[in-house]
Amino acid sequence: MSYKVLIVDDEPLAREVIESYLSQMDDFEIVASCKNAIEANTALNQNSVDLMFLDINMPQISGVEFLESLKNPPAIIFTTAHPEFAVKAYELDVIDYLMKPIPLDRFMRATNKFIELQGPIQEPGDGFFFVKADKKLVKVHFDEILYIEGLKDYVIIRLDQKRIITLQTMKSLEQKLPSNIFMRIHRSYIVNIHKIKAVIGNSVEIIEKGASKHIPVGKNYKDDLLNIINANRL
Numbered sequence: 001m002s003y004k005v006l007i008v009d010d011e012p013l014a015r016e017v018i019e020s021y022l023s024q025m026d027d028f029e030i031v032a033s034c035k036n037a038i039e040a041n042t043a044l045n046q047n048s049v050d051l052m053f054l055d056i057n058m059p060q061i062s063g064v065e066f067l068e069s070l071k072n073p074p075a076i077i078f079t080t081a082h083p084e085f086a087v088k089a090y091e092l093d094v095i096d097y098l099m100k101p102i103p104l105d106r107f108m109r110a111t112n113k114f115i116e117l118q119g120p121i122q123e124p125g126d127g128f129f130f131v132k133a134d135k136k137l138v139k140v141h142f143d144e145i146l147y148i149e150g151l152k153d154y155v156i157i158r159l160d161q162k163r164i165i166t167l168q169t170m171k172s173l174e175q176k177l178p179s180n181i182f183m184r185i186h187r188s189y190i191v192n193i194h195k196i197k198a199v200i201g202n203s204v205e206i207i208e209k210g211a212s213k214h215i216p217v218g219k220n221y222k223d224d225l226l227n228i229i230n231a232n233r234l
Contacts, residue, residue: 007033008040009055021107037061049074056080077110118172129176131166148190186218
């Protein structure tokens, strides 16, 4: 298995450079190479994407505007010939910011940073998976997870009696979790559906350490949550 990559740049040569670099790396598979945000949006709807190389300065819809429009974007590495966009890029919590022309060594630093944040590639196992925490690989059982909270480049996995903090993105962790058990209900929260005790307005109730815990439900996720709830009503 490899990380799925989408390349978005209006310059053919820039796309070719990134394609050439990635072809030398076993951990990555290019699913699409697009010349604008419209093509990229279609590619995102048709493919599972882990990482997007996104040019900032594109006609009609800039890379920044496109990223801000996405409800659940993949990890992003910005590419640009314009250094003045750097501050805005880091405000959006992207993985890295590459200046054109992109040297191979700098490109590899960016992809290695992405891999480190994602953790090892793995399929969901027999009810568990492993994450790096406290300088070791920790086994986490699906049925022990109450919910998961995202904090920039870290996630907090909340179990009933403890928490596990690991350096990776919500997107990468979400892909390790079975969708019949876990659901994204907010940009910063994934919940174990089996641990939901009640839905109250724009929140769900979960019992954590014997006390009621209310987790917010984002407006873009509420319909999907209610569909799951209604599908399991008697």
